[in-house]
Amino acid sequence: MNNSLIIALDFAAKSEIERFLKPFEDRKLFVKVGMELFYQEGPGIVHLLKEKGHRIFLDLKLHDIPNTVKSAMKGLARLECDLVNVHAAGGSDMMQAALEGLDAGTAGGRKRPNCIAVTQLTSTSQIQMNNEQLIPVTLNESVLHYASLAKNAGLDGVVCSAWESASIHTQKGDSFFTICPGIRMESDYVGDQKRVATPQFARDAGVSAIVVGRSITRSVDPVKSYEQWMDAWRGVLL
Template identity: 55%
Template sequence: MQPNPLFIACDFSSRAELDQFLKEMEGRHLHLKVGMELFYKEGPEIVHALKEKGHSVFLDLKLHDIPETVKRSMIQLAALGADLVNVHASGGIRMMEAAMEGLHQGTPKGQAIPSCIAVTQLTSTSALMMNEELKIAGFLEDQVRHLAGLAMQAGLKGVVCSSMETEMLKAAYPSIWTLTPGIRLKGSDAGDQVRVCTPGEARQAKTDAIVVGRGITRAEDRLQAYEHYIKEWVGYDNQ
């Protein structure tokens, strides 16, 4: 996986919708995030198909269960060839360690072991929601830092967090790799996201990768939108 990737969230309801999108982006090596909607509709074959086309794949299923179930699930996911997978850090250290064990056991010989990152707090979560609805006391930033520490202790590559937290996390854990969703162009609708930022703000915050969904996939000219995000994120046309 190249440095500073921009993952496109493939939140499509079918393979046909995805294929149409890829046709519009033809000729480009892409970093694609396959989430629950597409994976549950199309199954493991969708990962194989994207890898065969030469794209990098982040399989975003956010595993969160007892350690044994997560381990056995990761054994299965490891065989698919995804570059990146994830879990919820709130599952705890033992669960995250089990995820890593499953990835090591399930990866076919000669194939790279998928990297694993942990979701700290979703970018749709506000401090008020965390305190009042989830009944987690304290500051949201402190909770994110704590969960990131658990992920690093468990041997994961890094975490999913907002750009508002990346500098804090890199100061606390210098080797951490951060992926930031909730990316919007200036003036765009935040939708159901709360902790949002622009690609430029994410770059300035020194996050390692970003995820962009609707800003690209629901744009009138999706190729043009992709190029706009890329230029603001890394400063050149990444064809």
């Protein structure tokens, strides 16, 4: 998981995925399947990606009562993805139930998927969190609190912004994953993200894995863009 670059496959249909992946036929990627794609194509898209040898982050952000999440995770475990997630705001009982479901659904002799918790979305600002979620602390405090709940519940890491990664590793150790979206080159359009960071900042902050979407998937030359991103993430001088 450490030092991974996860490509967010933010497409709506299988045909778009196949078209995007065609130039990458000789590579094994780490890709993210989010709600848009999974809700359109269902488990079949996961099977397709696994057949091609890609690692998969199934990004469905489960958030419900513990029993429902447990049952859902039991089913998702059978897809044998590498990484799944929940919302930390669902609470400790829900996160523990998620792990119970994954353990129950994982075939004997197989490793259960890593499970991480979303802390605060990188599209959330300090003002929005305070005024709309009515959480009267700083974003950093909120993220660290959620990370503590996730760690204590037995989860493998969290989704956070690169700005909180160093503090999380200081408190929770380097083996506790920080998976960070909102990564942009200095020249990139920020879009709907609020807490963005460059690959260099993320690397210096000890981020375990970065998630990159449109900068690669919407590029006129996705393979070249992917290679440039990998160089930037690894600290290769261009």
